[in-house]
Structures are given as C-alpha cells and as structure tokens.
Amino acid sequence: MTAPLTAPPSGIRFDGVQVAYGDTVVLDGLDLTVEPGEFMALLGPSGSGKTTALRAVGGFVTPRRGRILIGGRDVTDLPPYRRGIGTVVQNYALFPHMKVADNVAFGLKAQKAPREEIAPRVREALEMTGMAGYADRHPRELSGGQQQRVALARALAIRPGVLLLDEPLSALDATLRSDMMGELARLHRELPDVTILYVTHDQVEALTLADRIAVMDAARLQDCGTPQELYRRPRTAFTASFVGTANLLPVTVADGGVDLAGQRLTVPTGDAVPGATATLCVRPHLVGVGAVPAADGNTLRGTLTGIQWRGATHRLTAEISGHRVLADVRELREPPALGAGIDLHFAPGDAVLVPAQLAGGADV
C-alpha cells in the first residue's frame, strides 16, 4: 500500500533560528536537529514559539537570524512553494470550492505532475487515509475528522519528504482525537521515510506519537529527548511539569541527598554541588501512602489538605513543610480524613533533581 517516496528521506535542522516581529522575539536561538524519518513533536504552551518554528520550516515566516536546512539543503531563503513540504493546519484549510479529489490533486497539478500519474496518486493518498469513498464530496459535506483525513491526504499526495502538522487534532472531540492518534501512528509506521514535525500543546499526543519531543517555553527550546527520557529524567522543572504531572520541591543539595526544609532525603544528586539549591521532582504516581516499605525510602510527614476520588485512583494533596505534594494512589478503602496527619513515601530512584526554579509546589 505504501508506494516508495520520490522525495529522498530528509531531516530538518534548525541552526540558531531567531524569529522576531519588531521588538518581540517569538523564537530565540533554536538549535534542533530532526533526523530523517523521525516523528518530532514540538510541545509547549501557547506563545512558546513552537508554531513559529513550524512556520519557519514551511517558509511562512522568515527568520531574522539563523538557517533552516531540509535534507542538508539550506531553504532559509526559498519561498514555500519550492520546499516540497506537506502541511496540515489546525482548521485544515481545505479549498471549499473544490471536491475532495481536486483538493488532494491540487499539489500534483500545481507542480505539473504528469496527467496520468495524478489520478492514481490521489486514489492512493485517499486510501491511505481511509477517505477513498469520499472523492466526489465537497469539504463542507464532511465531518471534522473526515476533513482532517482529507487534509492529510492532500499533504501526502505530493509525497513530501517533510510533513508539518500544526495542532492537527485540536479541533476534534476526545474520541475522534484518540482514533486519529492511532491513524497518525499507523501513517508514521507506513511512511518510514517521511520526517514529521508535529506541533501540539497536548502532552498526551506528544508522548503517544513522537519518537522525540522538543519542549518549548518562552520562545526557547527547554529540553529535547525521547518521551521516556523526558518523563523519567526531565532536565528542567518546566519539562517535568509540562510533560506529565510533577511534584516540584525546592531543596538544598547535601552530601548523598538533599535537604527539604531541614529534612534529609536520600536521592541521587548526580554532579550537583552540595550547598546549591535545586528542585526535586517526583511524579505523583510514584508517591505512596503510609510507612516506608523499603529501608532506603524517604518519608514525608505532613497534613492531608485535599482528596479527590478518580475512580481507580485517589489523588491526595498533602502539605509538607509548607509545600504542596500530590500523590496518586490506588483507590483507598478507608480514605483518611482531611486535616489528618499523613505519611507519604517515595523511593530514591524515583526522584530527579533538576535546576532550581523559583515557583515551588506542584503543577496539575
């Protein structure tokens, strides 16, 4: 079903890319390499510069500084139509005056593909996205999810080396979104040579789909790694709180552990200098309730300030030496009362030390 791509596998390289409008820098000094055939998610809150980075690859914004390379070729000064990139935007932007088949054929016709090639390639692209039966419809006759598939087919029909997806699922409802996530994962498997740059603010999409995630915040790249790396070993407090939920506690590095408000906790400190301030990151689902089961575990003693029943789990909020700590535990038979004293524990290996950030507490 997957025809060989005419475009050679090509990666993307951002080389010190800066984009600014007047005095406002919206993307600052981005250095990032996306390997050929890789699915890279740009994850960040709105205003983090992720969409700007994508638009710079597409050629829709011009960097003030830096270069962008696609497949080793410097495309910084090329107009969009000479970059050979497929793009799917948030609202799909299907051409309303054309039928589905003509939408999908648009790129091929614009690039003057041989006539006899167009129909089979349109059919192939529509089959790949499961929309073969809708070729004669107009976009307005399709649901949001179907329009999404047509937009994908339109982008894939030109057999791009690079596919840019800008929040493609954000306009869909939850069920459809999870279906489409499956579809995107399948397309990525079936088109191993297509490099995908995927912009999203949704950590679930990024964690599920991406080979690697680039975490962006405040116009800068904060962190980059595989989903597992970022989740288990975040390098910054921002990554820890944006990729998954995290308890972030301000601590002082000590010998063989850290001090949290005078209490010594055993955690791996890596190459942190004793006496330095740092932020301790522990995932709520790795925090347990009750006495420490293992000899080297850490106990946090505090007061229960909140309890949420979430079906299979309970989310407990405790105040530990003035800091909020979340614990996601299996549903409790006899949940403790609010205001009662509570012991929480975590294993040393489950905590990660990241550079200090000013705001303490947890991000939900």
Add this chain to the structure above:
Amino acid sequence: MLLHSKAARRSAHAVFWLLFLPLFALPLLVIVAASFATGWSGALPSGVTLAHYRDAVHGDSLDALLTSAATALAASVLALTAGTWAALAAQKLPRRARRVLDGLFLLPLAVPSVVVGLSLLVAFSQPPLLLNGTPQIVIIAHTVLVTAFAHQSVGAALTRLDPAYEQSAAGLGARPAYVLWRVKLPLLLPSLSAAAGLCIALSMGELSATMMLYPPDWMPLPVQIFATTDRGSLFAGAALAVVLMAATLLALLAVSRLRTRAAYR
C-alpha cells in the same frame, strides 16, 4: 425574529408598508403608469398607449440603451480588474501605505461626480491625450466612479480570507500566480460578482459626469431620458426610464445568478 408578540409583528409590518409604499413603490408605479399614458391632467392618467415603448426600443433610444450597456460592461470590467489588482497588491503593503491607497480609491466617491467629469474633460482636452469627444472618455469616467466600490468590496473580502488557504496552497508547491487563479480568485468570486452588480447598476444610472463628457455618437440612456423630458416629452421619458430600470434589473439578476453558483460556503 426580534418581535415575539403577534401585535408587535403586525405593527412592524404596518410601519414597513407605510414607509415602503410612498417612498419606493409609488414613485416607480407613477413612472410605469406615465409610460403608458397619452396624457395626465387629472388624478389619473388618461388614455393607454404602447407608442412610447415602440419608440423606446427603436432608433436613437435603442442605441442609447446599447450604449449604456456597453459602457457599463466596459467600465465594470475595468473597475473590477483595477480594483481587485490594487486590493491584492495592497495586501503586501505596510499598514499605513495601505490606508493611503484605500483613501485614494475612495476619492472619486468623496468628489462630486460633476467634478470628476469636469476634471477629465479638462485633463484630456489637449494633445497628446485628446480623448474629448470619444466614447472612451465616458467609459473612463464611469470606471473612475465605480472603481471605488470594486476596490472596497474586494478589499474587505480579502481581509476576511483566511491566510491558511494561501499558505496551504503554497506549501503544496503552487506558485503565487497559480494560487491566485485557483484559490484566491475563486474564493473571492462571491464578492467579485457582488461588486460587479453594484458597478453595473451605478454605471447604468450615471448622469452628472456623463452629461459633461458624452459625444453625440455615444449617448447613454440616462442622458437620453434627461434630454427627452427636458424637451417636455414626459411620457416618452417615463417609458425610457422603465426600460432602463428593466435592463439594469436584468443585468443584476444575471450577475446574482453567477453569485449563487459561486457561494459554496
């Protein structure tokens, strides 16, 4: 419907008919009645004749109608081309320059059309551009007067057009000219045809600038109506006016058919 009670709705209808009948419908009906009349000295016209219409679709009057239609068509095509082109080009300009350009295009609306006619007359009465006394100068005058509407209508539609269409097309490898023909202009078609209708209607009814410029062999229908009634042939003039109305309505109908075909959203 903002009015929920039956009484309120009925009184709104009453107000509508009270304003509509005397202000819009009756004057038109009077003209229609007069166009069939042989004389009108009492409360109602006396005598019924088709003679005025027989004259209206023959000889000079027919020529005037065709002249009006040709002028309107030419002026509208020119105005749409220039207005659309300018609106498209203005998109690439910085905000301030765009505002200046918008103002320039609105100028013919602010200036009385008699002044537009006079200025063209003065400007083109000397060589090397001696257009005085040619049909072209009438068409130019009409173009100048209606371009404002074409430019405004297309400009407003362009600012509403989602840039994502253009960018998606460019991303798919379409050059700017291809994007213009295959994406932007088709998406602008509804407002283009609306502007065309407006341009045709305005040009068909234009009198004041035309009066200053028309050569004897290019006399549009409104001038003919004016001349006829000026001579005192009120009923013949009325018949010509009805013909002008009908022709304009027909043209608008044709354009609006194009528009319904173009409205896909």
